[in-house]
Amino acid sequence: MATMVSKTAHHVVSSFGSKGHSSLARNNNPHLGLFLCSFKIRACHSINSNNNDIYKQVGLFSLRRKIEDAVIRAEMYASTALEMEEASWIKQEEMMRDSDLWDDPTKSNDILVKLANSAKVVDSLKDLRYKVEEAQLIKQLTEMNAIGYGLYKQAYDAAVDVGNILDQYEISKLLKGPFDMAGACLVIKAGPAGIYPKPWAEQLLQMYLGWAKRQGYEGRVVDRYQIKNEGIDSATIEFEFECAYGHLLGEKGVHHLIRGYPNESSQLETSSATVDVIPLFLENARDFEIDSADLIISSPSTHGKQKKQIECTVCIQHVPTGICVQSSGERSRFANKMKALNRLKAKLEVIAIEQGVDSINSIVKNKILNMWEEETRRYVSHPYKLVHDVKTGIEMTDLNTVLDGNIEPFVAAHINTRE
Known part of the structure; x- marks a missing residue:
């Protein structure tokens, strides 16, 4: 039955048009795996906090794996990213100390904005480091059999935060369009x-x-x-x-x-x-004039x-x-x-x-x-539920969650495939 519904879903979506359906499958961008991994972490974060539900739906083993995956992911390049962003921050501060800079208000304002953005990124990555240390400490307690559900849930929450910070950082590096920061x-x-x-x-x-x-x-x-x-x-x-x-x-x-x-x-x-x-x-408002x-x-x-x-x-x-x-x-x-x-x-x-x-x-x-x-997108509500993003090929079956605002998988996939 499930197979029949799946085939029907693809048949109906295809009958409405197939533009862009396989574009994502042909995309070999290395960031894609990181994005898809992060979606799974975020999905688990929405699970009911009731202890019994957590045990039933995820299980301690699954929680442990997600904590370990988040820590490994952070350790892979978080320290390097922090060093790079701190160097950028120092460079921006040096430019601010340039006395000639104040002769050009537009340039000085641009440097101030970049300096503020660099400070935010550095603070976020430092917070990431603390979250990783917290998760690692609790993981060590786990190995000593000195942990209860409360601490385990705390480690899981820290791992989710690590994933979210990394997702935001990765996406920010891909936003290079002329107005992407607006x-x-x-x-x-x-x-x-x-x-x-x-x-x-x-x-x-x-x-x-x-x-x-x-x-x-x-x-x-x-x-x-x-x-x-x-x-x-x-x-x-x-x-x-x-x-x-x-x-x-x-x-x-x-x-x-x-x-x-x-x-x-x-x-x-x-x-x-x-x-x-x-x-x-x-x-600031745009500074060019249009003929009345x-x-x-x-x-x-x-x-x-x-x-x-x-x-x-x-x-x-x-x-x-x-x-x-x-x-x-x-x-x-x-x-x-x-x-x-x-x-x-x-x-x-x-x-x-x-x-x-x-x-x-x-x-x-x-x-x-x-x-x-x-x-851009098709939202199928009957006789099955499917959301198909035409531009990237991403599909989700939880229509209600998407309509509640969970469009981040589509947002991230589009940024990832942008030239």
Whole structure:
């Protein structure tokens, strides 16, 4: 039966399109094994803390193995990484002592940001060393038969922390894009057709808020157009923490929810929504100007939307490219205009880089990627559960956990396969 369901799952997913299905299998990036290993550690961390459940589902032997694996993984290169990051930190401090640096405020600010980031990395790796020592000590007590469940669980928690720190460090080394260190503005829009696209867009909104919470942060919903008893027409979330853009970039595109009919009909019903990801610059607004003659500034219609919210909402269209953005989360129309303009600048910069042109004035309109042509992920909910990431080939069978925000396996896999 399990085999039949598995075959059916692959048949239905394949029938919806096979783009990117085997791309990950062909990828020989050495970081992949580390990422997949870390996913297993994180999955075990979510197990109920009840003693009996831990014994039944994992067992002491399994716990011991996970502790040992985390310690070995840390010992392989944690010390080298710490030495390298401390050297980088010292170098940044030496540059700060350069008196000529203060003649260039832009350069000095960049050095200050890098110095702060280096300090955070060094502190994190030092904390990793303490966690490893703690796990090793408890492991030694284990060998002396002088340990109870409480200490064992403490060692396991330390091992999980070690895995998480290493995961974050490894990913940070792969984030090398021009805007990867920025925050992120994530825009969700329900599809114009399909079955129940607005409730599906609402589910995606909750999924991304759940992801941020799992990372120890919060997502701020700054625009939300609720349709009574129908979900959302669109929503915008701002993630105001470093590297949010680098992590979420792979989420850009179309997300499909696929359901089969209970009567086993071959027909599928699909709900679709798009996700756009725009850099959110945490330090300064973009410093280039856009010709006002190229902009159409307006407010959206009030049909089906909150009148008070619409009064302050600002929509901006960039005529040469056709790109549209809007903002309604600020208290005044002027503030929303500034926010929308910054989003527009960020989006145009990204498009210019994608097209390989030197300025936004060189962007070719008909070469801008249509969001609906970039498929990202399929979430199958019936008659089986499967989440298939089209871009990387990663699959997960726990649909509910994914919709609760556990998208880190997809996030990490996308970063890993990024050129």
